[in-house]
Amino acid sequence: MRVRKTIAAIAVMAAGVGVALEATAPPAGAEGQAGGSAPAGIPAVLMNESFRGAELHYDFTLLGQAGLTNASGGDHAPKVGTSTKHDQEGARRGAPPFNPDPQANPGYLQLTDNNHDKVGGVVYNHPLPTSGGLDVTFEMYQYNSTTTNTPHAADGIGFFISDGGVDLTAPGAYGGSLGYAQKSFEGVPGVAGGYLGIGFDVLGNYIQDGTEGRGYTNGKPGVRRSPTGQAWGQNVANTITLRGPGNGLNGYEYLTSTYKTITSPTETTAPLGPKQLGAPTVTTPELAKRLVRVTLSPELRPLVRVYVEFDPSADSVDEGDLVLAYRMPDDVRAMPSTFKFGFAGSTGDMTDVHLIRNLEVSTLVSPPAGLDLAKDVVVDPTTPAATLPSTYQVGDVVHYKFTATNSGQVTLTNVRISDRFKLDSISPGSYDSLAPGKSETFIGTYTIKESDVPADWDGTSAFELENVALAVSNETASPDDHAFVTVDPPDECDPAAPGCVEEPDPDPSDLPEAIPLPPVGGTPSALGIAGFSAAAALTAYLIVTRRMTGRRVP
Known part of the structure; x- marks a missing residue:
């Protein structure tokens, strides 16, 4: 489901010149891939991860007890908590159960279930360009609290953006800091190289500074202070709060919040009122869905906008869903040239289920031209005499050649490939620089998997396997390019493999007895009857003696 809309023209000041931009949605890409090649003026889809299945389509790192609800086990499944204060009742209490059919029962990224003292997060530790601005959409679910008899559910969900040049392997402090700020x-340090943290705060501690030392530098309160009370019990529930750049134990100062109405040239906020970020008494996620959109304009001091659609049945976000707008101030660090990002959620003495689904990351506007990619299927370069197969089968290795070309006027740095598939290998991993007009190549391999087979495949005909990739640098990203291979059904299969049925050897006792042919010159009636009997015997013999090692059933 595509959370997209047309946003009214945004005034962007670039180099002192006001430029009117209309941010219109690009066509949605399929699961795990970018959208189609976009013409000038159309944003580029950088990532499309639904979290619905048992595997991740991009190289995310799951943290804490987070996992995919449709993963039955292993590293991708939700984990049991480690609380010494509260007993843990499994890894999915109150959350959606495992379902083996993600098409019929789509799953979620589970940050936490509703056990006490659960923590969970996910980070993407690969830089993406900010030159076209950012446009991030996702579904958020906070529901099914076990502590509805207390004043609040808890804690909330944090979405954060960090400097793409800094390693992102862990969140910030959990609890009231929502995985972004420090304590x-x-x-407890905050996110390394943090630039912006947005707290969708059901409990209301993220807005506070003094309870746990958020927004402090060198042990002292920062320049920008939260307008709320600083003591426990003075939290402001059901708020969306922005915190600024920070690193380690310093920074992450309060910027703005929906705590009170503000209208100024650089800031617009309003209390959420009766609209609730969570649904603590609801027991199914469908009734707790909130569609979220976050945009950052392509400027050194970007305009940050946060939209929330509170109607669980809605499937789009529009201008009327704007809840917060804020211009990053001149005295904080400029927007980095690349970014990384993550989500975090937690519970404590109070609980909620925290889920994310249908994440899409795009540029807000068409990124500056400068990088093109050509992707081709090639022979194995280690065997020069090899010929390119006309078809492939599950288990075969496909070799891809990626040619990245700098079509702009400035040197690009850290040029690399972002591929729809998790490639088995790619060489080299990146190029440090790419001068204007120059090209470089990468060679990647991918093993065709059973999971690549279409759900509606009949098992008897070939299908086309599409792979999509784009070239990415610290300055920009290319339009995506597609490569196809034809995958044939196997003539034989391993009887131990799923969907393979072994047929037994024929039993000689089942063979028909020989039927003598009539002598040449017999009567027409005798010849016809005998001839028909012989044909029938031959047909029966062929049927019985037909044997395959195995056949794959759809």
């Missing part, structure tokens, strides 16, 4: 009083 100075406990010595």
Whole structure:
């Protein structure tokens, strides 16, 4: 489901010149891939991850007890908590159960279930360009609290953006810091290289500074202070709050919030009122869905906009769903040239289920031209005499050649490939620089998997396997390019493989007895009857003696 809309013209000040931009949605890509090649003026889809299945389509790192609800086990499945204060009742209490059919029962990224003292997050530790701005959409679910008899459910969900040049392997402090900011009083650092943290705060601690030492530098409160009370019990539930750049135990200062109405040239916020970020008494996620859109304009001091559609039945976000707009101030660091990002959620003495689904990351506007990609299927370069197969089968290795060309006027840095598939290998991993007009090549391999087979495949005809990739640099990203291979059904299969049925050897006792042919010159009636009997015997023999090692059933 595509959370997209047309947003009214945004005034962007670039180099002192006002430029009117209309951010219109690009065509949605399929699961795990970018959208179609976009003409000038159309944003580029950088990532499309639904979290609905048992596997991740991009190289995310799951943290804490987070997992995919449709993963039955292993690293991708939700984990049991480690609380020493509260007993843990499994890894999915109150959350959607495992379902083996993601098409009929799509899954979620589970940050936490509703056990006490659960923590979970996910980070994407690969830089993406900011030159076209950012446009991030996702579905958020906070529901099914076990502590509805207390004043609040807890804690909330944090979405954060960090500097793409800094390694992102862990969130910030959990709890009231929502995985972005620090807890100075406990010595717990915030996100490394943090640029912006947005807290969708059901409990209301993220807005506070003094309870846990958020927004502090060198052990002292920062320049920008939260307008709320600083003591426990003075939290402001059901708020969306922005915190700024930080690293380690320093920074992450309060920027703005929906705590109160603000209207100024650089800021617009309003209390959410009766609209609730969570649905603590609801027991199924469908009734707790909130569609979220976050945009950052392509500027050194970007305009940040947050939209939330609170109607669980809605499938789009429009201008009327704007809840917060804020211009990043001049005295904080500029927007980095590349970014990384993540989500986090947690529970404590109070609980909620926290889920994310249908994430899409795009540029807000068409990125500057400068990088093109050509992707081709090639022979194995280690065997020069090989010829390119006309068809492939599951288990075969496909070799791809990626040619990245700098079509712009400036040198690109850290040029690399972002592929729909998790490639088995790619060489080299990146190029440090690519001068204007120059090209470089990458060679990647991918093993065709059973999971690549279409759900509606009949098992008897060939199908086309499409792979999509784009070239990415620290300055820009290319339009995507597609490569196809034809995958044939196997003539034989391993009887131990799923969907393979072994047929037994024929039993000699089942063979028909020989039927003598009539002598030449017999009567027409005798010849006809005998001839028909012989044909029938031959047909029966062929049927019985037909044997395959195995056949794959759809």
